[in-house]
Amino acid sequence: KIRVVEFKDIKAAVGEHANKEDAVPLEEAYRRLRQAAKDMFTIQKIDQPKATYKVEFQELSQTEEYKDYKHLQSVYMADTVTVIHEENGVDIKAKVIAYKYDPIKKEYLDITIGNFKESFTDVSRKVDLVQEEVSNMPSSILDAAKANATSLINSGFGGHVRFYPDRVLIMDTKDEKSAKKVWQWNLNGLGYSSTGVNGPYGTAITSDGRIVADFITAGTLSGNLVQGGEITGSTLKTSNSANFVNISKQFIRLYESSKVRAFIGYYKNSRGEIQPTFILGGDSDSTGANGAIMVYQFSDVSVKSGGIGITKGLDGNGYLNAASLYFSQTGNAMLDADKMIVLDAQSEMRFKVKDQFRFYRNDNWIASIGTSSGGDTDIMLPSAMIRNSSWENGYIQVKTALGTYYQGIIASDFKVSSKETYKTNIRPITRSVLETVMAWDIKQYNLKTDIPKLYEMRMNRKEGEPVITTDAIPTHYGLVIPKEAEENGVGLYGMLSQLTKGFQEYVTKTDARIEELEPIKPRGNIKHRNKVKRQRRPPRHVKRNS
Incomplete structure (x- = not known):
């Protein structure tokens, strides 16, 4: 039969599990699922039939003939x-x-091997997985360790105890020379060796206050200093007060008054x-969405980017x-604000750009500042340009x-x-x-910029x-x-000044000619002659003699 197997303890950090503490990246979740499925075959043996x-058998080390031989192999639970x-065609492999x-x-009469007893295989599986899976509750870790210790101690029958005045030995054989699994207790401590009486003792408690062990399981472990190359566990909390640091998997949280003040x-x-x-x-939830400062980076994309806000x-x-x-990794940067950006400097503020400064209103371009290929400085607008050119002085x-x-x-x-201050x-x-003014050749003309408008009007002209x-x-x-000509334009102020001076010359000459014909009665200063209103004389009539 085919059945569905759920691994509820494995969560990928996507969708509804994206922000959960126990969620892992998607690729890591795939790896754990593959390993869990593999463990069902290698550890739980789900592909093997249940049988006992x-x-x-006769253990040769217990016989008179082979009693002095080394005990090279032992069998335990x-x-x-x-x-x-071979005679009965038996070839099986299973656990005791x-x-x-x-x-x-002091001999074994028989052993039962197989995988039929559910209680034993369940406990055995938990022991095999204790290094791979750590429960969220410390009590469950401790309970599992207690169960493992109880099982090992209760199944440790068949050992050999030897008392000496200065030490006690518990061995898997009678002979110290052939013994492999050895417990030794003396004045300096208690230790266990899996390689014989001479050690090394990988598990030990010594009189100088040291404990040597591959694994230490405790409900509460207290101390002033913990040193080690690697500390592995589900959660690390630095204090039982309201102010502490919490480390859980890939998350670090700093608490103050039991509130998360910082998240990494x-x-x-x-x-x-x-x-x-x-x-x-x-925190990495809704509490971080109201005025929190966030530094972030997108790390698994082709172009890396990040920001602060x-x-x-x-x-x-x-x-x-x-x-x-x-x-962005491409070299782009963007400063964005919902309302206002203020740049303030006590001395000076410099803006440096290789190409152009561009200004936008919303998404619409409104102006640019840059240089032309000829070195001119330009302020470019949608329909005009203001240029400062070195060619025009x-x-x-x-x-x-x-x-x-x-x-x-x-x-x-x-x-x-x-x-006058500016002149010399x-x-x-x-x-x-x-x-000079009379020599000016004044023309009428059209600007080339107006010709496209003329063409457009002609194209849109209807027949008739x-x-x-x-x-x-x-x-x-x-x-x-x-x-x-070298010049591109004329000075309007200069032309207007010359035109004014020319007009003054013309008026002066005109007044001189009128003076020759009839003196003008001065009234006040001659400079104010234009204020004197001339009286219109009646026309002269010449009387002809008949």
């Missing part, structure tokens, strides 16, 4: 015995589960990734952070987003720095500026609508500098 065999009797002993003759461990997150975690201010809640995907710093340029053409500026006012070599203009010309886009007026 009663064997009567739970030992595996092979019985071969009972025996009949004659205390007068690892578990599988919702994505199935191993996540080593350090939590300050809570302060928690604000918990959902199906894990802990939520109100503010965090995230960094340090002038700030406003250009299109790609930097191909210049872009316009709209402002309520422009002020040019014109204070100030002198009057001695040449005629009017001639008027033809779209350059009148549909803005017309500009000004000087046009030839392509071969």
Whole structure:
């Protein structure tokens, strides 16, 4: 028959068991399941039929003929015995589960081997597994150790005791030379050797206060110092007070007032990734989701990453952070906050980047700061660019987003720095500026940046609508500098100043001509002549003689 075997004590740290203390990583759970299944065959012998065999034999060491021979082999409870009797076709191998002993003759009459007695095989299985499985309750460990000790002591018949004035020997044979299993008790201590009287004694209690043993099982073990290469157990608790450290499997918890104040461990997150975690201010459950500081790392993914943050809640995907710093093995890092990030420095703050500074609002790019291939410093905006170019004597340029053409500026006012403090070599203009102004060749033109708009309007024009010309886009007026010229633009303040000076020259010359025709009566300072309102003279009529 096929039946289902459950191993409820083996839990994988996934799904509903993800945060349980006794849960282990998935691969470790698979390994334990395979080992548990293997133990059912190698230890519990579930593949072997239940049967018992009663064997009567003569132990040669108890005969007169072989009494002086060494006792090279002994049989005890739970030992595996092979019985071969070729004449009867017997070839069996099983454990000793009972025996009949004659205390007068001091010999075994028969032994029973097999696996039929449930009580014995159950106890035997527990003894075999005591090093592999540790119960959660210390009392169960102690009970199992007591049961094992009781079984060993009650089944230890057939030994030989020899008394000396200074020591006592309990041996598996009469002769000290042939004995293998030996207990010795003397003034310096009590010890057991499995290799003869001369030792070594692997289990011992000595007069200097030392205990030598492979395993020590106790309900309570007290001491000032525990030293060792490895300490194995289910749980280690440093104090019985409300303030202590608890170590359980892969988890370390620091308690204060019986509350977890810090947690160190690892578990599988919702994505199935191993996540080593350090939590300050809570445990690896909901208590760590309200203002705890969390340091974490994703260790079993192709690209390692991690971070530090302060928690604000918990959902199906894990802990939520109100503010965090995230960094990746690829070289990326991200500082994130639900509300505000403040960077404060008493002296200076430096930002260093090889490519560009990029600024986003939500997920929308709004600006960048960087350098062009020619070494220009650019502030890039969605539809314009502000450039500081060394080719333009340090002038700030406003250009299109790609930097191909210049872009316009709209402002309520422009002020040019014109204070005497900033100037030198100030002198009057001695040449005629009017001639310069009159030589200006003012043109009308369209900007190349407006041409795509014209093409778009023409493409969208419906049949029958008027033809779209350059009148549909803005017309500009000004000087046009030839392509071969070194200058890219003109100074508006300089042009306006020359235009003003030229106008002043024109007015002065005009006034001089009017003065020649008819003197102008001065009123006040000549500089305020523009405030004198001229009287319109009636037209002159020349009387002709007839």
